[in-house]
Amino acid sequence: MRKFRLVAPFMTAVLVLTACGNGDGGDDGDADVPEGDGEITVTSLWGGTEQEAFEAVLAAFEEESGITATYESQRTEYASFLRNRIQGGNPPDVAIIPGIGTLRSLARDGSLISISELGIAQSDIEGNYAPGILDVGVVDDELYGIMVKLNSKSTIFYSPERFAEMGVEPAETWDDLVALTESIKEAGSTPWALGAQDSWTLTDWFEITYLKMHGTEAYDTLFSPDGDWTDETVTATIDKMLEILNEENIEGGVDGSLATLFVAAIGKVFSTSPSAELYYGGGFVGGIATGADVNPDLAGQEGEAIDWFGFPTIDGNGEGLVTYGGDVMAALVNDSDVAAFMEYLTTADAGQVWAEGGTIISPIVDVDTGVYPTVLIQAEADQVTSAEAVRFDGSDLLPGTDLGAVLQSALRGEDMGPILEEFQTATSTAWENE
């Protein structure tokens, strides 16, 4: 553990010097990386505590390299903001992008600088990441986006105290989960909270259920241009979801959940006057539940008043499979400062500073899980690193069609046949036109 403190800065210095001094570019290319002017701007859509945690990383970078990195927060209209700035000739230097569809589109527009163009060799940084993580940012065989943070999306949150009162326990299989749902109802409480107005909560449900039921290959195919949304695996998954997500099991019923945003739904389980017992979501739920928006009194009670268990296996399938969500960073301007910054973020040092902020899980393997501030996040990091296979949030891979809206219709009990057909047409058209 100790030696990291020395190795990391040393490595960074070496990397920075290599990047700066190497006029002929790195291993992979002939990239002639122009000199930077000592300042870069980085944008993402974070605010609040996420922004603070990230700005600590920027400060650490400035200390290491002398380059000033300024953060610009763009909380709404992120994709159009990026495109507009690119079109307008004043793009940010580095952009952190949550949707891979946007990444692909921008890369194909020629608006992004590939990692090799920056003088960074992919082989140099590959070792820092678990297999498959860097592939998410590859467009047409070129690496453009490097994963900078992630959250598990295989966590179901609950209150251990209330579980003890009701005499129930977390579930490990789907059937157990259904039984748990029933037991909670018998104990007089409402089982599930769902923020279906934020339709991405439904896509999260869909993705983890699909992955567990049908495995990694089917998952990869579905979220690719070859995907077939009219396939029976899709309808089987939706039906499975609806076994739990229905009028009797959701707080507020279907209509109520469709009018509830995700933070409010988290509040239904964890606020001072809870009305539900289970919330499925990403690992970031813990931070939100113990934060100012829901119930700050819970902070420090992780493990007692708030905890999570992993999404169950389904009919014996899906052990060790985890879905996760994350953001990738991409370069929009080619200069040595940008290269230095991107490289810094691939180091365990940067990952550690960021991890200490408690808002993210770092994808960098060498970050010691002990630095995460709460047991919930540590467990989450363990879940991701020890998973048998991880799969990126599928709806963020799609080329802009709205899976969430389709699932909202499913929740409402609409006839999915024509809806899925239309979705298939729209999605395949969108893949073609990207």
Place this chain on the structure above:
Amino acid sequence: MTALQDTTVQAPPRTASERLARFVGKSPVHIILGIIALLWLVPTIGLLITSFRPGADMRATGWWNVIVEPRFTLANYERVLTNEGMGQAFLNSLFITVPSTILPLLVASMAAFALAWVKFPFRDTVFLTIVAMLIVPVQVGFIPLVVAMRESGMPLLTTYAGAWLAHTAFALPFGIFLLRNFFITLPKDLIEAARIDGASNWAIFRTIVVPLSVPAIAAYGIFQFLWVWNDLLMALIYVQRTTLQPMTYQVTTLLGTYATEWSLLSAAAFLVMVVPLVVFISLQRYFVQGLLAGSVK
């Protein structure tokens, strides 16, 4: 209220009982109009009251409860002005709107003057073309103009300059139309006399036409001011620095961040409304006259 005040078309009642009978006879009208007044006032008032209510109250009960439990605070406004950027956004709105009102006034009145009082070939065709351009939506401008502004090499997108120019340009067809149609109603003899006396066109413009056209120019100015102040889309596209964004943009950001924090949202929404409401109420006469000049012969 004078602009909207008009005499009714019936003979006034004489005795008190006649008045009463008249009132009762019209009571369905009164009731309906009363309902209409409520419908048009209550939503806005509800938001206003909410902006002054403590957040905890807002979460617990409806704003109508202030009738029984009046509790007010300025905390929402304070927070929105300092922490959430509305203070800066207010200044930004001012910086965008004022030039975007003055420039079109100048450019449109000059063009309108030429179209009204200067003889030149194809004048009618030029005017017709401008009439045709009234319908051009701002959407056709976005893609080409951002690219053009970038290629120009001038800092049009990183300052307000691009927005000023775009707002001015899109305001011209209506302005030229309105002002030209007003200018031609000015007394021909006055202008002819000035010409005979050797006055230049600029002198005629400056000393005769403009002073006599204050109502029309004021009306146009007010329209334009309201339009730019309340605009969202042009700012989204042509102002490419987050720190320069006007209040309308800031409110949408807040909506994204604080979806149901009505205390904050209402305060922000009201801050956007304050200046237009003041302008509108105090200069309402011109506004209405401008509208009417446009439509009724």
Place this chain on the structure above:
Amino acid sequence: MTAENPPVAVSTTATASKGGGGFSWAALFFLAPAALLLLVFLLFPTVYTIALSFNRGRAGEFTEWTGLDNWIRLFTEDPNFLRLGFPPSGALWNNVLWLVFYVSLVVLAGLIIAVMATRVRYEAWIKAIVFLPQAIAATSLAVIWSFVYAPDRNTGLMNAVLGIADIGPVALLGNPSTVNWALIAVGIWGSVGFATVILSAAIKGISSEVLEAARVDGANETQIFWRIIVPMVSLPIAVVAVTLVVNVIKLFDLIFVMTQGGPGTSSRVIAFSMYQDAFRQGQYGYGAAIAVVMVVLLLPVMIFNVRRFRAEAVQQ
């Protein structure tokens, strides 16, 4: 909603409307700034956008000729824009809904309020109250009404009122089958004042003798309204209607702030689709095609305006 383009003025006592005469430096001087701005900011972009609609338009530039592909896709393969079926749906269809209901109801309400207001002493106040929303930004309108529609009895006025009759709570904005009506209602609320003021002035222009004569002949108020008032103000009605039509085609702010075209894409309108496809999805050529559709839809309005001007000019 603020009328972006208040109704077009018509020349009345034009005296110097005819052109002619020799070339004039003065004319050039006075017209140059406007001409320059109009050419650069309106004409050039219109041409560029039309051309871009036949192109892929990556990053807004002419990168790859696609011919009619965008157009075919727009009208036949994009259910978010137009889905012909029973019932039809899509952004274009939503604009049609707005055209039919918003325009007719605003005109009707405007007329009725104008007529009723003439009977009372507080007429000016009524008109002012109804007209007030014209000064309010669409952004703020969206906040006001999202608040009214809030799906919670303790927050949203509408559900509180419905709650008295023990109905609901209903989430109008969250339900695809009600969202468009909820939005149209807001649009009507914002525009009735505009119609009222203009039509009120027009109604004042009707000579009271005609009205008195009709009353003497035994006509009741409804008959007077439909048989006398409405026909006599048909031109101002047309002008108001045309302005409202333009509002509908250009409708963006309200949808953008209140629902983002949602739930899903059920409340989209074409101006929103243009923004979404061009600026969020980066499909600039496709978005350009939508912008051209907007212009094409507005052409009838342009013809109406030009004809009116010409008709007036002829009368001199």
